[in-house]
Amino acid sequence: MIYPDLEMQIPDELGRVHFVGIGGSGMSGIARMMHQAGVPVTGSDRSANYSTEALEQLGIGVSIGHDAANVGDADTLVVTGALWQDNPEYQLALSRGLPVLHRSQALAWLARGKRVVSVAGAHGKTTSTGMIVTGLLGLGADPSFVNGGIIESLGVSSGPGADDLFVIEADESDKSFLLYDTAIALITNVDPEHLDFYGSREAFMQAFVDFARGAREQIVVSSDDPGAAEVLAALREGSGTAPIRTFGEHADADVRIVSIDASGPVRFAVELAGADGAVERHEAQLSVYGRHNAVNAVGALAVLTGLGFEAGAALAAIAGFGGTKRRFEFHAEVGGVRVYDDYAHHHTEVSALLDSARAVVGEEGRLIAIHQPHLYSRTKLFHREFAEALETGADHTVVIAVDGAREDPVEGVTGALVADDFADQSRVAYRPDWQDAADYLAEIARPGDVMVTMSCGTVYRIIPQVVAALRDRFEPAGE
Secondary structure, eight states: OOOOOTTOOOOSOOOSEEEETTTSHHHHHHHHHHHHTTOOEEEEESSOOHHHHHHHHTTOEEEESOOGGGGTTOSEEEEOTTOOTTOHHHHHHHHHTOOEEEHHHHHHHHTTTSEEEEEEOSSSHHHHHHHHHHHHHHTTOOOEEEEEEEETTTTEEEEOOSSSEEEEEOOOTTSGGGSSOEEEEEEOOOOOOOHHHHSSHHHHHHHHHHHHHTOSSEEEEESSOHHHHHHHHHHHHSSOOOOEEEEESSTTOSEEEEEEEOSSEEEEEEEEEOTTSOEEEEEEEEEEESHHHHHHHHHHHHHHHHTTOOHHHHHHHHTTOOOBTTSSEEEEEETTEEEEEEOOOSHHHHHHHHHHHHTTSOSSOOEEEEEOOBOHHHHHHHHHHHHHHHHHHOSEEEEOOOBOTTSOOOTTOSTHHHHHTOSSGGGEEEOOSHHHHHHHHHHHOOTTOEEEEEOSSSGGGGHHHHHHHHHHHHSOTTO
């Protein structure tokens, strides 16, 4: 794991820039932006994906596999935090004395001199960022943006704009959200995680307080989330912060949701004070599912109205948001079985996802979760919470092997920890082998079922195997 040096002076000129881990959702967006700004860019990643292919189509040289030779004549290295310290490209840059920027520092370089809208939170920040960007574009603004996921309607995760606004998804996992010169801060929620980095819950909470205090123009905070409420209380105890606005379902929220219908694409009504101080009521329908997306939309609305846009027009613009890649993304339907993929990797996110996915399942169908535990440390700490979320939200769950990502394996920590915590063992199966899992899913599937893979790891790569197994079951050759 490589953490950003928050005290490092970022060079004004970067020269030729090489990205190690360029295929990541955040890294690819930053690389695209630098390329579009005229910076010579190359990159490498351990495997090809849709992001590396899209970058190559732009003319960016991408090497698959990590090798010191990939660095070439680069003047600056940009790295993802998930990189191993012994990466040969990283080690070569150190030996040459090249500036090594964490991806958040590269993003800060891009956003220098801009009016930055920073979106932070344990969950919902990618969607909220996408909603703000979609809303601004629909309102006639032209912001720059870097999101942690591809905005479906735009087909990209980043883009340059002519306005002074720059909307970013700000990562709290390693304090990198403190790097940005934030004008408007949005906090979607504060669910303590990444304690391996922070060391304590108190340090994690304080980082969010510091992030909010750094905002120059406005702070927008969830009224409903308990962690956000703690941050809000700490902000109000002090002095000198930017004006604070709250959003959510709480009776005291400044931008308040007064009704939600999540039986289909989510509908909701919201109340807030207008320019004359009188309470306005507006209704909206999104094209995405789930009550959590109503809350995300109202957070985006609070930001947009705080920027001076009229509430009704802002809501209509937000309604044009069609989702982000890997957020309940539809992949295939075989034999009446629909297969989706989602990035959910925290138990709170899993609960919200399954709640919204339930609205897609018909009366006869079942909701089948395919859960890839992400990180050994997270699995060890939260296996009970994941089991509870999955057993409560899904009709059946298949747990596959842990994606350790940057972590070394931990003895005794496997997906079986999650599966074993189910009260009803008939509703869960632990299948660490992917092909075995795909065959099992096809065996139990029946028309009307909805299957959803979930993890921020590699689980989306199992989808072709699942689809092939479903076709073997429902569409056998020669019939």
